[in-house]
Amino acid sequence: EPEVTQTPSHQVTQMGQEVILRCVPISNHLYFYWYRQILGQKVEFLVSFYNNEISEKSEIFDDQFSVERPDGSNFTLKIRSTKLEDSAMYFCASSEGPGFGNTEAFFGQGTRLTVV
Amino acid sequence: AQRVTQPEKLLSVFKGAPVELKCNYSYSGSPELFWYVQYSRQRLQLLLRHISRESIKGFTADLNKGETSFHLKKPFAQEEDSAMYYCALNTYRTDKLIFGTGTRLQVFP
Numbered sequence: 001e002p003e004v005t006q007t008p009s010h011q012v013t014q015m016g017q018e019v020i021l022r023c024v025p026i027s028n029h030l031y032f033y034w035y036r037q038i039l040g041q042k043v044e045f046l047v048s049f050y051n052n053e054i055s056e057k058s059e060i061f062d063d064q065f066s067v068e069r070p071d072g073s074n075f076t077l078k079i080r081s082t083k084l085e086d087s088a089m090y091f092c093a094s095s096e097g098p099g100f101g102n103t104e105a106f107f108g109q110g111t112r113l114t115v116v
Numbered sequence: 117a118q119r120v121t122q123p124e125k126l127l128s129v130f131k132g133a134p135v136e137l138k139c140n141y142s143y144s145g146s147p148e149l150f151w152y153v154q155y156s157r158q159r160l161q162l163l164l165r166h167i168s169r170e171s172i173k174g175f176t177a178d179l180n181k182g183e184t185s186f187h188l189k190k191p192f193a194q195e196e197d198s199a200m201y202y203c204a205l206n207t208y209r210t211d212k213l214i215f216g217t218g219t220r221l222q223v224f225p
Contacts, residue, residue, distance in 0.1 A: 048211035056211045100148060100206045107160040
């Protein structure tokens with residue numbers, strides 16, 4: 001069964017450093033998402049991406065964050081100048097279509113980011 | 117603001133007992149509601165969605181617009197149901213899911 005794959009599974013970085021979290025969505029999917037979950041808190045939407053551009057983003061997704069699909073298969077989340085409060089589990093997801101009424105979002109296993 | 121509330125962090129039952137995981141939402145429009153499940157060391161996966169009106173692994177959930185609720189129920193819990201359960205809301209013309217804080221279901225033998 002096709003899966004969304006995320007690398008690395010765990011990333012430790014120093015405060016102020018840049019990190020890139022990588023995701024390989026399911027191959028025929030067109031919509032891509034990043035969510036995060038700070039320990040003990042809810043899963044929060046960060047951004048959705050379609051047709052090589054951001055379709056929606058949350059207030060969390062500020063100038064520190066960026067996404068791109070550099071090569072048609074990978075979908076990356078870049079966090080510039082990481083802060084301690086960026087420590088979280090980051091989930092990538094993909095879906096065939098928009099919204100979720102008639103389509104399903106498939107989630108990756110997550111990347112745990114620890115900022116020290 | 118749109119919001120999903122799952123009031124219980126932990127629900128513990130014995131095998132064979134009925135289970136109800138509560139979910140309430142706040143949204144003035146017509147919602148799309150989902151239950152996602154995360155088994156230990158596995159990824160988030162869709163369990164069921166309200167528009168499908170289906171039963172998955174014995175679980176059902178009915179949207180009650182009057183009470184703004186979408187509680188997840190199962191008449192007889194199994195040990196393999198032990199997992200984290202998240203209720204999620206999708207609103208009109210958006211691509212995002214709004215999640216609740218999740219309820220951990222523990223089913224004891």
